[in-house]
Amino acid sequence: MKRASTSAQTSSKTAGSMNGGLARIAARCTSRAPRGWCVSRRQTVMMSAANAPDSDSKKGPGSVGALKVVQTLERTVERVGSKQFSLSFATRPAKKQRVVILGTGWGAARLAKELDMGSYDLTVVSPRNHMVFTPLLASTTVGTLDFRSVAVSIRSLQPALGLEPNHFYTAKAKAVDPEAQTVTCISDEGSEFEVQYDKLAIATGAQGSTFNIPGVDEYALPLRDVADASAIKDKLIKNIAKSQIPGTQEAERRRLLNFVIVGGGPTGVEFAGELSNLVKEDLARAVPQVSCSVRITLIEARDILGSFNPDLRLYASRILSKSGVEIVKAQVKEVKETSVVLSDGSEIEHGLLVWSTGVGPTPFITSLPFGKSQDGRLAVDEFQRVEDMEGNAVENVYSLGDCACNTLNPLPTTAQVAEQQGKWLSKHINDQCQPQEDEPEPFKYTHLGQMSAMTTGSAVTDLGGGSGTPQLSFSGFLSWLSWRAVYLTKLGSFQNKLYVLLNWSTSQMMGRDLSRW
Numbered sequence: 145m146k147r148a149s150t151s152a153q154t155s156s157k158t159a160g161s162m163n164g165g166l167a168r169i170a171a172r173c174t175s176r177a178p179r180g181w182c183v184s185r186r187q188t189v190m191m192s193a194a195n196a197p198d199s200d201s202k203k204g205p206g207s208v209g210a211l212k213v214v215q216t217l218e219r220t221v222e223r224v225g226s227k228q229f230s231l232s233f234a235t236r237p238a239k240k241q242r243v244v245i246l247g248t249g250w251g252a253a254r255l256a257k258e259l260d261m262g263s264y265d266l267t268v269v270s271p272r273n274h275m276v277f278t279p280l281l282a283s284t285t286v287g288t289l290d291f292r293s294v295a296v297s298i299r300s301l302q303p304a305l306g307l308e309p310n311h312f313y314t315a316k317a318k319a320v321d322p323e324a325q326t327v328t329c330i331s332d333e334g335s336e337f338e339v340q341y342d343k344l345a346i347a348t349g350a351q352g353s354t355f356n357i358p359g360v361d362e363y364a365l366p367l368r369d370v371a372d373a374s375a376i377k378d379k380l381i382k383n384i385a386k387s388q389i390p391g392t393q394e395a396e397r398r399r400l401l402n403f404v405i406v407g408g409g410p411t412g413v414e415f416a417g418e419l420s421n422l423v424k425e426d427l428a429r430a431v432p433q434v435s436c437s438v439r440i441t442l443i444e445a446r447d448i449l450g451s452f453n454p455d456l457r458l459y460a461s462r463i464l465s466k467s468g469v470e471i472v473k474a475q476v477k478e479v480k481e482t483s484v485v486l487s488d489g490s491e492i493e494h495g496l497l498v499w500s501t502g503v504g505p506t507p508f509i510t511s512l513p514f515g516k517s518q519d520g521r522l523a524v525d526e527f528q529r530v531e532d533m534e535g536n537a538v539e540n541v542y543s544l545g546d547c548a549c550n551t552l553n554p555l556p557t558t559a560q561v562a563e564q565q566g567k568w569l570s571k572h573i574n575d576q577c578q579p580q581e582d583e584p585e586p587f588k589y590t591h592l593g594q595m596s597a598m599t600t601g602s603a604v605t606d607l608g609g610g611s612g613t614p615q616l617s618f619s620g621f622l623s624w625l626s627w628r629a630v631y632l633t634k635l636g637s638f639q640n641k642l643y644v645l646l647n648w649s650t651s652q653m654m655g656r657d658l659s660r661w
């Protein structure tokens with residue numbers, strides 16, 4: 145790889161001017177190179193001073209100074225002794241290394257937030273200039289929360305992004321060339337440009353799985369980001385309005401008010417719960433004739449909330465049924481414009497269909513020239529380094545979150561995993577600019593439990609299954625309060641916390657915002 149050879153050339157040149165001991169140690173360390181240990185700008189300058197061709201011959205004191213630098217470096221290297229490390233150089237000598245992050249989701253945002261901006265230049269490339277706080281996204285579809293409440297600006301998380309030479313580009317990564325160390329990007333307007341990196345973190349997430357079921361792409365709406373939530377809210381309000389237009393046939397009126405959700409994971413359950421809150425709390429008050437015609441159906445092939453403990457699953461089913469959500473245990477075979485066909489041949493009409501059945505790799509991830517896991521994600525090792533086609537770690541190219549998978553220890557595609565990986569990777573990369581006496585610690589996931597809200601005042605919390613967490617689960621009002629408290633504290637910025645608190649209060653006191661533009 146060119147990157148490897150660039151690094152090796154720089155290192156061997158430097159080693160050539162060192163005395164024998166240092167050269168041998170540096171060469172040995174560079175060839176092992178299990179991780180980067182970058183030289184600070186000051187060290188780089190000092191080393192090039194020692195390297196200057198005339199420093200020995202012409203400037204007597206300079207050569208003594210250079211020798212001292214070499215001796216000091218040698219002592220430092222010997223002090224580290226047999227510990228593994230490498231000297232990894234920025235491809236632009238005497239400048240900070242360039243970290244490029246693709247994406248602004250859970251993993252990327254945490255990494256960008258905690259990257260040491262004194263040691264690195266940062267470029268973030270993403271079509272979104274914000275991170276979406278996905279656990280509260282379902283609340284925006286029915287107006288409980290404003291869209292801005294769940295969109296956390298990437299510049300507020302990492303203010304240095306506004307200062308040269310750091311950049312945020314609103315664009316999509318299209319290709320990665322690990323030889324040239326470049327990412328080809330494409331803007332919304334279609335213009336292409338290249339970004340060079342010394343370290344690359346790929347955190348571009350996943351996309352909803354449709355399992356090749358015909359009609360899903362055409363007639364179902366996903367719920368993955370703010371634009372999706374806005375499209376759902378728009379259709380919901382439009383259908384309610386259409387159902388009241390004089391002359392609308394009764395059958396059509398009922399179809400328009402049939403809201404169907406496919407997928408009984410936390411997202412599907414929370415969306416069904418939010419819809420039922422809207423119907424019971426707002427529509428019943430404002431347009432009672434509409435509220436009594438609304439039908440909410442949740443279709444799931446197995447049990448809803450399959451990753452929670454059985455008692456909680458039962459509780460969730462009971463609460464949803466009591467709130468008017470019909471749970472249908474079935475598989476969807478086909479989606480038509482106005483109905484969903486189940487595997488037993490029966491059909492359920494829909495006026496609004498939301499699809500939420502797990503995730504799969506995006507075409508961008510599939511196109512990358514790296515190794516893949518069985519489910520098509522980027523294969524990574526325990527240091528989140530992507531693997532090449534032969535399964536060897538590619539130095540300085542990392543991946544995290546929903547688009548990455550350590551095949552020896554596959555983890556679920558959750559915000560919790562992505563965020564912990566982002567936090568770990570920021571430390572790992574920051575540490576590479578400090579002399580480390582210890583071996584780097586690989587990434588280790590700590591499961592903190594899972595929560596899902598149903599209707600106002602009811603939720604489930606499952607703290608079981610994690611290392612170091614007690615086998616504790618609870619449901620009901622206390623769980624709902626904990627759900628709100630946990631997500632409020634986890635929200636990225638003070639501004640978002642304020643918005644959410646205000647939205648929760650105004651929705652409770654004055655009803656949800658159902659305006660449409």
Ligand SMILES: Cc1cc2nc3c(=O)[nH]c(=O)nc-3n(C[C@H](O)[C@H](O)[C@H](O)COP(=O)(O)OP(=O)(O)OC[C@H]3O[C@@H](n4cnc5c(N)ncnc54)[C@H](O)[C@@H]3O)c2cc1C
Pocket residue numbers: 246247248249250251252269270271272274278279280281282315316317318347348349350367368369410411506508544545546547557558559560561562595
């Ligand atoms: C509605 C909903 C509710 C959820 N609730 C929970 C929950 O309660 N708890 C939980 O743990 N998990 C939850 N999840 C799952 C969680 O949100 C994901 O696992 C998490 O977002 C994954 O983070 P990520 O960093 O991998 O990717 P994402 O957060 O998906 O971010 C991907 C980023 O990459 C960008 N991107 C995409 N393509 C490109 C490209 N080609 N170039 C550059 N950038 C690109 C995107 O714009 C985005 O900024 C929920 C998900 C959804 C959709």
